[in-house]
Amino acid sequence: MSDNSKPPYNDLIGDMLNKRGDEVSMENLKGFGKPLPKEYFSGDTFQHFQRIAKDAGYKPHWLKLQHDISNMIHEIAKLASTGDQDDLQKRVDDVNKKIAEHNRHCPPPMLKGRISLDSLDRAKEIWS
Structure with a gap:
């Protein structure tokens, strides 16, 4: 008698490693075959994952967005200072969409507000 009520077991991490192993040899990875430092096995698992x-060299998606947003704000401010007013509001709207995405992915203390054309100088300080 089999238990069909249980969903099949999914090993997502194992599947990713196997796929990656098919693309690139795991032996070429930095630190392959070396023991993990002992501090990786004590304390908070999430903190160790982050370390x-x-x-x-992993960079979280929200941090990449933070850099993109900063660059976009500086570009808008530069255009505004040269008097080039073409599509500035559209650019600000695009930045605000990226800020909304950033806020969905970042840790709560890193949440930031929307910007406007009137608040570009302050936004440059906040996002630098």
Whole structure:
């Protein structure tokens, strides 16, 4: 008698590693075959994941968005200062869409508000 009420087991991390292993040899990865430092096994698992990811050069999506938003704000401010008023409001609207996406993914203390054409100088300070 089999239990068909249970969903099939999904090993998402294992599947990603297997797929990655098919694309690139795992032996070529930095630190392959070396033991993990002992501090990775003590304390908070999430903090250790963050440290390992940072050591590997991983950058979270919200942090990439933060850099994009900063660049966009500086570009808008530069255009506004030169008197080029073409599509500035559309650019501000695009930035605000990115800010909304940033706020959906970032940690709560990193939430930031929308910008406007009148608040460009303040926005440059906040997003720098």
